[in-house]
Amino acid sequence: MYSMADTVERLIESTRELLWERGYVGTSPKAIQERAGAGQGSMYHHFTGKPGLAKAAIDRTATQLRAAAEAQLSGPGTPLDRITAYLRRERDVLRGCPIGRLTLDPDVMADETLRAPVTETFTWLRTRLTEVLAEADLPSDIDPAKTAATVVAVLQGGYVLARAAGDPTPFTDAVDGVLALLGSTE
Amino acid sequence: MYSMADTVERLIESTRELLWERGYVGTSPKAIQERAGAGQGSMYHHFTGKPGLAKAAIDRTATQLRAAAEAQLSGPGTPLDRITAYLRRERDVLRGCPIGRLTLDPDVMADETLRAPVTETFTWLRTRLTEVLAEADLPSDIDPAKTAATVVAVLQGGYVLARAAGDPTPFTDAVDGVLALLGSTE
DNA sequence: GTCTATATCGAGATAGAC
DNA sequence: GTCTATCTCGATATAGAC
Numbered sequence: 468m469y470s471m472a473d474t475v476e477r478l479i480e481s482t483r484e485l486l487w488e489r490g491y492v493g494t495s496p497k498a499i500q501e502r503a504g505a506g507q508g509s510m511y512h513h514f515t516g517k518p519g520l521a522k523a524a525i526d527r528t529a530t531q532l533r534a535a536a537e538a539q540l541s542g543p544g545t546p547l548d549r550i551t552a553y554l555r556r557e558r559d560v561l562r563g564c565p566i567g568r569l570t571l572d573p574d575v576m577a578d579e580t581l582r583a584p585v586t587e588t589f590t591w592l593r594t595r596l597t598e599v600l601a602e603a604d605l606p607s608d609i610d611p612a613k614t615a616a617t618v619v620a621v622l623q624g625g626y627v628l629a630r631a632a633g634d635p636t637p638f639t640d641a642v643d644g645v646l647a648l649l650g651s652t653e
Numbered sequence: 654m655y656s657m658a659d660t661v662e663r664l665i666e667s668t669r670e671l672l673w674e675r676g677y678v679g680t681s682p683k684a685i686q687e688r689a690g691a692g693q694g695s696m697y698h699h700f701t702g703k704p705g706l707a708k709a710a711i712d713r714t715a716t717q718l719r720a721a722a723e724a725q726l727s728g729p730g731t732p733l734d735r736i737t738a739y740l741r742r743e744r745d746v747l748r749g750c751p752i753g754r755l756t757l758d759p760d761v762m763a764d765e766t767l768r769a770p771v772t773e774t775f776t777w778l779r780t781r782l783t784e785v786l787a788e789a790d791l792p793s794d795i796d797p798a799k800t801a802a803t804v805v806a807v808l809q810g811g812y813v814l815a816r817a818a819g820d821p822t823p824f825t826d827a828v829d830g831v832l833a834l835l836g837s838t839e
Numbered sequence: 840g841t842c843t844a845t846a847t848c849g850a851g852a853t854a855g856a857c
Numbered sequence: 858g859t860c861t862a863t864c865t866c867g868a869t870a871t872a873g874a875c
Contacts, residue, residue, distance in 0.1 A: 570816040589817040617830030620810030630756040644803030648834035
């Protein structure tokens with residue numbers, strides 16, 4: 468048997484997984500319940516419905532993504548080492564980015580409360596990378612903010628290429644490519 | 654009144670638009686009919702159903718995307734000029750990429766006949782960019798194939814960033830950033 | 840070729856018993 | 858808190874008339 472807290476927990480985790488795999492439109496309350504091993508009544512007791520569940524799931528995913536990125540970006544080494552560590556961190560490439568994929572979900576983007584964490588995640592990420600790149604010894608004609616956008620875009624686009632190919636290689640190539648352009652010495 | 658050919662044409666175009674805006678899961682036959690100004694019976698007379706319609710729409714979109722890219726990549730100027738023209742071509746950035754978005758649609762990727770044009774489009778694009786980059790005078794430590802993956806990823810990821818921000822600027826920044834890294838002199 | 844009627848199923852949720 | 862019953866719609870077609 469599960470405790471109530473566990474039920475809530477499993478509902479959120481199931482929603483997170485399904486949003487990641489199938490997006491908001493493609494995720495039904497029923498599918499969430501089945502994956503969580505929770506009943507209809509239970510789900511609607513703890514949450515207001517699909518939007519409420521999605522809000523809890525997206526907030527948590529955004530928080531985790533940010534923490535994971537910060538772990539690499541504030542780690543040891545030169546600025547370029549940290550960017551490299553971030554880009555080369557182990558990832559389940561073919562699953563794609565759980566936040567990035569939401570930008571394509573019209574129902575998510577139309578709901579201000581669901582959209583906000585998505586917007587904020589990428590704003591924060593670009594800002595944070597800009598800071599790190601500003602510390603790096605880049606040529607004067609390389610703008611840190613624009614380069615930060617490039618780096619985040621390579622990640623997000625790399626996922627798209629990998630999924631299109633059904634193979635992580637294009638993702639790895641895209642990352643290697645941008646690191647070489649940044650003058651990474653390895 | 655419309656001719657039959659026009660009806661087929663409008664059904665395909667409506668499907669293309671809806672797949673672009675809402676993806677496969679988010680697009681209903683009814684919505685397609687309404688946008689096309691066609692009736693239920695008419696739609697099912699000309700197409701086998703939603704998958705058949707999607708096949709026609711995706712094939713056409715893939716063909717057009719390829720032609721549009723080739724127009725820039727085989728245009729005038731140095732290799733870097735052509736890459737620049739391709740990346741800076743006028744785009745409706747906030748709409749995103751009509752092919753790239755399909756990689757996140759599980760029902761599309763699960764159907765081999767719908768998936769194939771998506772896979773092929775990106776394979777072709779990376780190959781074509783590799784050829785152009787191989788002609789460019791890049792430093793010997795810059796690999797054309799990997800750089801090609803980087804360039805395509807910047808586009809695809811740039812769309813994601815722009816949609817997240819609700820503003821085309823991050824897309825433009827990402828493009829400017831990678832062009833600067835490539836040593837574009839403008 | 841196109842229309843309307845009809846059918847099945849799942850999405851998304853509410854109500855009230857336990 | 859959780860369960861089952863019930864409800865309303867829309868998704869996705871098929872059938873047969875026109």
